[in-house]
Amino acid sequence: xxSIALKVNGNAVTGDVDDRMLLVEFLRNDLNxxxxxxxxxxxxxxxxxxxxxxEAMKSCSMLAVQADGxxxxxxxxxxxxxxxxxxxxxxxxxxGLQCGFCTPGMIMTSVDMIRRIPDLDDATIRSELEGNIxxxxxxxxxxxAVKAASDEMKG
Amino acid sequence: xxYESPTTIKEVVGLLKKERGKAFVLAGGTDLLVGxxxxxxxxxxxxxIKHIPAMRTVKTSKTGFRIGxxxxxxxxxxxxxxxxxxxxxxxxxxxxxxxxxxxxxxxVGNLCNASPAADSVPALIAAGAxxxxxxxxxxxxxxxxxxxxxxxxxxxxxxEVIEAITLPNQTKTSGDAYLRFTxxxxxxxxxxxxxxxxxxxxxxxxxxxxxxxxxxPTAITVPEAAEALIGTKVDKKALENLAxxxxxxCRPIDDKRGSAEYRTRIAGVMAVRAAKIAFKRAGxxx
Numbered sequence: 001x002x003s004i005a006l007k008v009n010g011n012a013v014t015g016d017v018d019d020r021m022l023l024v025e026f027l028r029n030d031l032n033x034x035x036x037x038x039x040x041x042x043x044x045x046x047x048x049x050x051x052x053x054x055e056a057m058k059s060c061s062m063l064a065v066q067a068d069g070x071x072x073x074x075x076x077x078x079x080x081x082x083x084x085x086x087x088x089x090x091x092x093x094x095x096g097l098q099c100g101f102c103t104p105g106m107i108m109t110s111v112d113m114i115r116r117i118p119d120l121d122d123a124t125i126r127s128e129l130e131g132n133i134x135x136x137x138x139x140x141x142x143x144x145a146v147k148a149a150s151d152e153m154k155g
Numbered sequence: 156x157x158y159e160s161p162t163t164i165k166e167v168v169g170l171l172k173k174e175r176g177k178a179f180v181l182a183g184g185t186d187l188l189v190g191x192x193x194x195x196x197x198x199x200x201x202x203x204i205k206h207i208p209a210m211r212t213v214k215t216s217k218t219g220f221r222i223g224x225x226x227x228x229x230x231x232x233x234x235x236x237x238x239x240x241x242x243x244x245x246x247x248x249x250x251x252x253x254x255x256x257x258x259x260x261x262x263v264g265n266l267c268n269a270s271p272a273a274d275s276v277p278a279l280i281a282a283g284a285x286x287x288x289x290x291x292x293x294x295x296x297x298x299x300x301x302x303x304x305x306x307x308x309x310x311x312x313x314x315e316v317i318e319a320i321t322l323p324n325q326t327k328t329s330g331d332a333y334l335r336f337t338x339x340x341x342x343x344x345x346x347x348x349x350x351x352x353x354x355x356x357x358x359x360x361x362x363x364x365x366x367x368x369x370x371x372p373t374a375i376t377v378p379e380a381a382e383a384l385i386g387t388k389v390d391k392k393a394l395e396n397l398a399x400x401x402x403x404x405c406r407p408i409d410d411k412r413g414s415a416e417y418r419t420r421i422a423g424v425m426a427v428r429a430a431k432i433a434f435k436r437a438g439x440x441x
Contacts, residue, residue, distance in 0.1 A: 002158065019158035019201070020191060041192050043185055044342050049255055058255045060192070061185050065158050066203065109255065130341035131253025 004068040008033070009077025017064040023057075024048045026064035027074060035075040035104050039133070046132030049105040050074045056112035058131070075104035078111070087111050087149040096145030098136035106132050110146045120150045160203040164210070164289055164318055167202055172291050172314035174200045180316050181205075182225055183260035185252060186268040202316075210318065213237060219323040221287075224263035224316070228275075229254075231262065241322060242436065243331030243350060243429075247278035250333075253341045263317045269303040270344075272369035276303070277350030278333035280374055281364040284322050290315035300366075303373040329354040330436025334429040335368070336421050338412060345369040346413040349401070349425045351433040353384065360384045360434070365397070365426060370405040370418050377404040380426060389434040397430055398423030 005014045008031060015030050027033045027050070036059060039045035048059045051073040078085040084092065087110050097103045106129065113128045114120065120128075125146045126139070134142065158181075161167050171178050176199025181187055190196035204210050210223040213234050220237060228248040231237060238245050248262050251274050262275040266286065276299065284299045291314050299320065302309050311317070325331070331352040337343035348368030354361050365380035383396035407418035 020156045022188065022192070042189050043252070043256060046253070046255065055258055056255050057258055061183075061188055061256065061259050063158065063181075063184070063188065063201075066160075066184075066205070127340075128254060130339075131255045133342075 002065045002068075004065055006067050006069060007071045009072070009074060015064070019063070019065060021064045022060050023050070023052075023062045023064045023067050023072070024059035026067070027059060027072070033074050033076050037101055037104055039101060039105075039135075044133065045102070045105070046109060047102050047105040049108040049132065051108060051112060054115075056109050073108075075108060078107070085111065086153050087114065087146070090145040090149035090152065091142070094141050094145040094148055096138070096142040098134075098138040102132060102134045102136075106134070106142055110149065113146070114150045114153055118154070120147060122147065125150075156198055156201065158201045158203065160206045162206050162208075164207060164316070167204060167207070167316055168289055168291055168314055170200065170202050171316060176200060178202065180267070182264035182267075183227060183256075184264075185256050185260040186264060186270075204316070217324075219321060222262060222320045222322070224261060224318055224320075226261060228257040228260050228262065228265075232257065240325040241278075241282055241331055243333040243352070243433065244275065244278045244282050244284075244322065247275045247333035247335075247348075247350065250274045250335060250341075256342075262320060266299065266302055266320075267309055267311070267317060269305070269307050269309050269373070271303075271306055271372055271374070272345040272348065273303075273374070274333070274335055274345055274348055274368070276374045277348050277366040277368040278331065279320065279322075279350070280366040280376060281333075281350035281352040282322055282325075282331055283352070283364070284320050286317045287319045287321060288315050289318045294318070296321070300374065300376060305372045326354060328356065328437055329362075330433045330438070332429045332432035332436065334425050334432070336425055344412060347418055347421045347425050348374075349422065349429045350374075351426070351429045353389075353430070353433045353437045355434075355437045358388060358438070360387055360389060360393075360437075365401065365430075367401060367404065367422055367426075370407040370422050372406075375404060377401055379404065384430060389430055394427045394430060398427050401426040 037047035039047035178200040210225040335345040335348035363381035380400035387393035
């Protein structure tokens with residue numbers, strides 16, 4: 001067991017974790033932040049994407065102990081004072097989901113993508129989303145939502 | 156299982172040497188953690204090398220590049236001098252997994268995981284890359300093609316770790332390229348990968364390295380394929396000979412991504428495409 005201290009969604013948290021515990025397990029099981037989903041065991045699906053020190057990561061490809069001292073942002077931390085983040089709002093507005101299972105990962109990846117790339121076109125959005133799988137195959141509206149959010153956030 | 160995150164290479168070597176059980180080096184962890192989750196790998200000790208400053212940087216010098224073992228593929232993709240000198244190597248590194256995976260994974264991890272389909276390995280071999288290995292007895296440097304000895308197996312001895320990959324400077328009339336074929340565009344494993352590095356003299360190919368991935372137990376260098384290009388302008392006939400030599404060198408397996416027959420054919424097709432890109436880059440750099 002190792003003691004870790006990190007910031008999750010702006011709050012200081014501590015935990016005693018098994019050395020081999022994955023970050024996603026810590027978030028879901030110890031912190032009850034179950035908005036971050038687990039869709040596969042092989043780092044393929046992207047449902048568990050969170051931001052670690054500002055960058056999108058698959059939280060199943062990182063140990064909890066490796067997040068010691070880091071700032072982690074999960075889907076639960078995006079909305080401020082009950083107001084949806086522009087990307088969340090765009091997914092709602094454009095129906096960028098069907099069953100919703102992949103949505104937390106899709107949104108966290110999209111927020112990172114919009115931050116990094118000022119001018120997003122559809123082809124870039126599709127390329128950037130290739131680490132996230134939607135099994136409902138509802139990609140069309142997801143791409144529309146990301147484009148709309150990107151345009152809105154540019155102002 | 157124990158997790159350690161030392162801050163010096165000396166400590167890494169000491170930890171690995173001392174451990175009596177199964178010790179693994181954790182670089183990006185994108186293969187290792189998945190293997191652990193699937194129960195295929197059960198380490199007693201994980202040594203995280205991401206906290207060692209010397210392993211986190213790409214250094215440029217008069218002799219070329221030195222890529223630290225813990226440099227992520229995303230960091231490599233943002234390195235302007237590397238992109239200019241070795242675009243094929245950088246493209247290969249940025250084909251591994253997906254964007255989020257590249258934020259964690261490393262070329263040294265890709266090499267040490269020793270998958271026959273590792274994307275960065277054919278490109279590194281074509282570029283003449285070397286691995287700097289550190290162990291209790293000191294340092295040794297060996298060519299990247301001698302690291303993997305079979306699927307999942309490397310020549311590293313107990314207590315040894317790859318500290319960095321070195322690449323020479325690219326000459327002004329040289330160019331490299333890497334292409335792979337996969338059913339999906341990301342998060343997939345190569346059916347065939349081809350790394351090619353060409354040097355021109357007076358418009359003709361004077362030196363060539365052609366390396367295939369995913370068609371044999373390890374990445375293979377194909378001297379016959381290189382010979383097919385040498386002395387040519389990479390014309391139609393040379394490309395036909397290149398494709399035939401590549402297909403002839405394949406010893407692939409059948410799996411769900413492609414039959415052995417398909418891989419053998421595609422190796423030639425991908426080699427032709429990669430050779431055209433490398434030739435163009437070699438010519439335009441002059």
